[in-house]
Amino acid sequence: MTDRSGAPVVVGVDGSASALDAVRVAAREAAIRHRPLRVVYAFQWPLLGTPLGPMSAALPDAELRHEAGKLVAEAVDEARKLDSELPVSGGVVDGAAVPVLLRESRDAALLVLGHRGLGGFAELLVGSTAVQLSARADCPVLVVRGEPRADGPVVVGVDGSALSREAVGFAFAEAAQRGTTLVVVHAWRYPTPILPGEIVPLVYDPEELRAEEERVLAETVAGWSERYPEVPVRRKLVAGTPAPALVAESTSAQLTVVGAHGHGSLGGLLLGSVSHALLHHAHSPLAIVRHRRGRGTA
Incomplete structure (x- = not known):
């Protein structure tokens, strides 16, 4: 994809505090770029048996998917609190974090990741996930570290x-x-x-x-x-x-x-x-x- 004039800023979420920090940064990035924001949750439970964040393993698949949808909705609401005029959408996508976000990056202007996470984004920067995404994503990758600030160079x-x-x-x-x-x-x-x-x-x-x-x-x-x-x-x-x-x-x-x-x-x-x-x-x-x-x- 060479023309990304309408491409969104994409942010990966999982219900963690770090992911909500990433959503806030992603919303700001989308606003200064005059682009829409897309919130994505990688739903791994049916494929890898990975718990949905802190959710109990006893929950059935349908309920887990519903909880994932609630986490996405919470993230969308958080973004809209920061900028009520910002176009924001969200989705629960089946698959592990790396392949899901690599697919999302094909049509994105920027991919935003939190520093740490749960569930689909667990150990994001401890293992190979961030390296894979940074080396293979079809758009720039922004990893939210430190204390986001609006000043400084x-x-x-x-x-x-x-x-x-x-x-x-x-x-x-x-x-x-x-x-x-x-x-x-x-x-x-x-x-x-x-x-x-x-x-x-x-x-x-x-x-x-x-x-x-x-x-x-x-x-x-x-x-x-x-x-x-x-x-x-x-x-x-x-x-x-x-x-x-x-x-x-x-x-x-x-x-x-x-x-x-x-x-x-x-x-x-x-x-x-x-x-x-x-x-x-x-x-x-x-x-x-x-x-x-x-x-x-x-």
């Missing part, structure tokens, strides 16, 4: 790859929609051996290395400032590893943005320590942008 991590430039485009659009500053963070390290037997230069000029990293950072942002002249930009070059830098910047951010894959300092973002740090320690909602040919930044 949008922060984006970059590494010079094509994907990080796409993440920058998404972050510029977010900063413009929110009327806030964009902080572009690029972390770099002096040459050090990573693999056994790897050879690094014995002599190098730190100033030349820093100048090269400054160039990478400037090229990643180039063009976007012209497209979004109303967005104030702060470029931040950090000597060190990306995870601590991005976690620290997220403390004052209203949104942190990263790409699903990359190279250099942000390489393997969702497969190693950087993803672990951000998914478990970020102090703001985290947007993960995956490259998809023909897709805009939405």
